[in-house]
Amino acid sequence: MTSKKHILPTALYIHIPFCAKKCNYCDFNSMVSESRVVDRYLHALSKELNTLESQYTFTTIYIGGGTPSLLSAIQLEGLLRGVIRYNPTSQTQEYTVEANPGTLTADKVRLLKEYAVNRVSLGIQSFQDRQLQFLGRIHSGDDARNAFSLLRNAGFKNINIDLIFGCPEQTPDDWKKDLEIAIALNPEHISTYALTYEEETPLTRDLKNEVIRKLDEYTELEMYKTAIEYLTLKGYNHYEISNFAKSGYECSHNYVYWRNTSYVGVGAGAHSFIDGMRMSNEKDVFRYIHGMHENKKDVKSFRECLPQDHFVSETVIMALRLRQGITNTDFYERFGSTIQDQFGDTISILRKAGLVSYDDERLKLTEKGLFVADTVMAEFIYI
Amino acid sequence: MSTERIRNFCIIAHIDHGKSTLADRLLEKTHTITSREFRHQMLDDMDLERERGITIKASAVALKLVRNGQEYNLNLIDTPGHVDFSYEVSRSLGACEGALLLVDASQGVEAQTVANAYLAMEHNLAIIPVISKIDLPQSRPYDVLTEMEKTLGISPEEAFMVSAKTGAGIDEIFDAIIKHIPPPKDSSDAPLKALIFDSVYDEYRGVIIYLRIFDGSVKVGDEIYMMKTNRSFKVEEVGVFKPKMVAKDGLSAGEVGYCIANIKSIRDIKVGDTVTHARERAAEALPGYRPPIPMVYCGIYPANNADFHPLREALERLSLNDSSFTFEPETSQALGFGFRCGFLGLLHMEIVQERLERESNINIVQTAPNVTYEILKINKEIVKVDNPEKVPPVNEIEEFREPIVRASFVLPTEYLGAIMQLAEARRGNYKGTEYLSEKRAILTYELPLSEIIFDFFDKMKSATRGYGTLDYDFIGYEHADLVKLDILVSGKRVDALSTIVHRKDADMKGRKLVKKLKNEISRHLFEVVLQAAIGSRIIARESIRPIAKNVTAKCYGGDITRKRKLLEKQKEGKKRMKSVGNVEIPQKAFLSVLSVDE
Numbered sequence: 017m018t019s020k021k022h023i024l025p026t027a028l029y030i031h032i033p034f035c036a037k038k039c040n041y042c043d044f045n046s047m048v049s050e051s052r053v054v055d056r057y058l059h060a061l062s063k064e065l066n067t068l069e070s071q072y073t074f075t076t077i078y079i080g081g082g083t084p085s086l087l088s089a090i091q092l093e094g095l096l097r098g099v100i101r102y103n104p105t106s107q108t109q110e111y112t113v114e115a116n117p118g119t120l121t122a123d124k125v126r127l128l129k130e131y132a133v134n135r136v137s138l139g140i141q142s143f144q145d146r147q148l149q150f151l152g153r154i155h156s157g158d159d160a161r162n163a164f165s166l167l168r169n170a171g172f173k174n175i176n177i178d179l180i181f182g183c184p185e186q187t188p189d190d191w192k193k194d195l196e197i198a199i200a201l202n203p204e205h206i207s208t209y210a211l212t213y214e215e216e217t218p219l220t221r222d223l224k225n226e227v228i229r230k231l232d233e234y235t236e237l238e239m240y241k242t243a244i245e246y247l248t249l250k251g252y253n254h255y256e257i258s259n260f261a262k263s264g265y266e267c268s269h270n271y272v273y274w275r276n277t278s279y280v281g282v283g284a285g286a287h288s289f290i291d292g293m294r295m296s297n298e299k300d301v302f303r304y305i306h307g308m309h310e311n312k313k314d315v316k317s318f319r320e321c322l323p324q325d326h327f328v329s330e331t332v333i334m335a336l337r338l339r340q341g342i343t344n345t346d347f348y349e350r351f352g353s354t355i356q357d358q359f360g361d362t363i364s365i366l367r368k369a370g371l372v373s374y375d376d377e378r379l380k381l382t383e384k385g386l387f388v389a390d391t392v393m394a395e396f397i398y399i
Numbered sequence: 400m401s402t403e404r405i406r407n408f409c410i411i412a413h414i415d416h417g418k419s420t421l422a423d424r425l426l427e428k429t430h431t432i433t434s435r436e437f438r439h440q441m442l443d444d445m446d447l448e449r450e451r452g453i454t455i456k457a458s459a460v461a462l463k464l465v466r467n468g469q470e471y472n473l474n475l476i477d478t479p480g481h482v483d484f485s486y487e488v489s490r491s492l493g494a495c496e497g498a499l500l501l502v503d504a505s506q507g508v509e510a511q512t513v514a515n516a517y518l519a520m521e522h523n524l525a526i527i528p529v530i531s532k533i534d535l536p537q538s539r540p541y542d543v544l545t546e547m548e549k550t551l552g553i554s555p556e557e558a559f560m561v562s563a564k565t566g567a568g569i570d571e572i573f574d575a576i577i578k579h580i581p582p583p584k585d586s587s588d589a590p591l592k593a594l595i596f597d598s599v600y601d602e603y604r605g606v607i608i609y610l611r612i613f614d615g616s617v618k619v620g621d622e623i624y625m626m627k628t629n630r631s632f633k634v635e636e637v638g639v640f641k642p643k644m645v646a647k648d649g650l651s652a653g654e655v656g657y658c659i660a661n662i663k664s665i666r667d668i669k670v671g672d673t674v675t676h677a678r679e680r681a682a683e684a685l686p687g688y689r690p691p692i693p694m695v696y697c698g699i700y701p702a703n704n705a706d707f708h709p710l711r712e713a714l715e716r717l718s719l720n721d722s723s724f725t726f727e728p729e730t731s732q733a734l735g736f737g738f739r740c741g742f743l744g745l746l747h748m749e750i751v752q753e754r755l756e757r758e759s760n761i762n763i764v765q766t767a768p769n770v771t772y773e774i775l776k777i778n779k780e781i782v783k784v785d786n787p788e789k790v791p792p793v794n795e796i797e798e799f800r801e802p803i804v805r806a807s808f809v810l811p812t813e814y815l816g817a818i819m820q821l822a823e824a825r826r827g828n829y830k831g832t833e834y835l836s837e838k839r840a841i842l843t844y845e846l847p848l849s850e851i852i853f854d855f856f857d858k859m860k861s862a863t864r865g866y867g868t869l870d871y872d873f874i875g876y877e878h879a880d881l882v883k884l885d886i887l888v889s890g891k892r893v894d895a896l897s898t899i900v901h902r903k904d905a906d907m908k909g910r911k912l913v914k915k916l917k918n919e920i921s922r923h924l925f926e927v928v929l930q931a932a933i934g935s936r937i938i939a940r941e942s943i944r945p946i947a948k949n950v951t952a953k954c955y956g957g958d959i960t961r962k963r964k965l966l967e968k969q970k971e972g973k974k975r976m977k978s979v980g981n982v983e984i985p986q987k988a989f990l991s992v993l994s995v996d997e
Contacts, residue, residue, distance in 0.1 A: 208952075233947045397970045
């Protein structure tokens, strides 16, 4: 038996670090590789999957990237078969695969269906070609619509669309149009991400060289507000900072991160949180492959035994991303104290400023707090 | 040993003219230290001294030299070269009979060369002119000889040429020391009279005093008496510096060494005081020194109010070895409890601040430095003001006075125009130009001290491409049309941001200051209004827009550590700030008052 605190992980993340082309804004762990390398990587991945504790049962699986849909039909089938062998589908409630409209084909869609994938997250970002070009995406607006139909026609009943807003020169009207087209497709879930300028991306380089200019903060805020108002009006529940879903279609896998409970990640650079220990795998694809082939049990490059105060902080911070926030009942069950025992002073300051609401049971961001969530969250950091 | 074979001397020079290197060479040639012990700039004790390449405190070392079968005892007293520490130079000079006046063969005569040479002449020391670094390709020793003749009246025949690097000319220096510097007077039989020319605090042994014995002798077990502080101590140990302390039975007239006498605090003694015997006292004390006057003040506050006591302890520790640094508790509405600290000059302030940060683990907030003003009140009372906060209300002031210095610039003539322009812009009063040669001149100005305490030195350096040098002397207080400039943050006056400025600059400085603060203070969740005011008149206003949106869209997959680290950075930044009302003001903002020129 494991202790009450360390519940066995129920979520599995599988990382596919390959893309047809790296997008201008992306700093995720991905690269452009030959098919041969992908084969060797998938082999290493299946090895890692087989090293996992056999008592794990995953109720959610998420294959992300990179671009999982970049895999050839044969490679994809191999991967899906390996996953099913390890974790029979009867136990899996939510099984998501990320796909790029530019690499998703009818063959691959059929395979996803065949191997019990029940949720597809489509990286559309925008339906407007000018925007897509700016972002460095490989697909067009039409490709996006076609990919969506392909999935729907194959019988997928849970599809997510990723959209990006806040690009330089994007107008609030452009954004509204993207939202309208998305709604017309009637997806079950929509994620809207504000464009982020990450270090060492072509986008940030252009910004530093003054080739592009950041959209001003007020327009970006207006766009964010538009998404919240419009999608809520169309029956989507704004349940997390960047996420909207029809009732019952909230992403269970991501809830694991937001609730700061245990999960297992496999593949290059994947993160795990098991038994109070944060870990991440070797990021470099070649070193990862090499490591797995050396018959190592794992290829961790980072381990941190999370101290209790950090754990408490993180839990509140991640939970504040959810619009429902965190309840005292839940908090007490996990940490044996109340939220105000831990953060009484902070909460009273933030409440006075109108940034959080707290009614002795539930702590959550107000709308005002939502727009400056990072500033609010920093107050819950222990230093 | 009779005093016949003792020579006490110091080396005086402009900063960077090779003083410490020459001292190293003298140590090496006399085998005072073995090459195994040798590290460059032996006499620069503190890490900071070695890092910055400057000597801050005086130190002493005894060299043993054999010449013509005779053993000589040479005491070398090292001196600081920076203008801030000229008072320490005069302390060293008082303990010597002669001085090596060192001038860099490429740089030539500089401001502190002149200042220190005059100091040595005032002390009636025998001066041995030495031209250093003659091995460098750009050296121009003959021009330098001319400059020395013109400025200091030193005959070219008297000068020696050396390269401390190659060792060339060092032996001749030893001969000159023996020949030209008079031995101390032999008065071992007279009652003890010894000058305290420096002191250091040692954690285990207490205060170690540096002594030059003028009359009589002192030995272990003696009861000594300090003539100014009227205190008696029992001598535990005496000795000489080689350069480490080496104990001896006693020290007698003409000698230089140290004395340990169970002295607990540096406050129990006074540098410049005369040591005599408790029983058989000297009739009168040696002239001693005038105490150093702090010229520059600033507030030093703990960033975190809870660090007040640790900060006090850290300041006390620092002052143990630096009697010219003063501090007194003060309170600021904006910054809470802290200290008003006095320094000899800007470099001194920087050094103390750097040591404070290095040697204690306290985040400090420092206010902009200011000079001491004199105010004549309507009721004819004169008050000294070392903090803009202490300026009395306008209707009580009859006259505002500020300290004036006489500044001498030594520089190539092509930069005369640039420096005159700089000095005029800083309210300077032209006093004259004296030519050292066709190419170099000494330019003299009277300037308000407040105009030169901050960036003036750097500005002077860049205007002369590094060739200009500066020395200054306080000459007195003069009337000036000054006002107090206040800063309001969201309607609240922040006392720590107040400054005293000349009335004609007030509007311009106020405008620039609020602009500068606008860039220093980060955005808040609400609008922050910044205003500059003189009395109740607002002269400038800026506002900082509130943060509209600050929310990370992604949560980086399972990489929660990354998210936490980003937020930690945000929070860590806040810790180094001081919150005034509900506005977080970074430490840098308190100093922005200084650089409103740019």
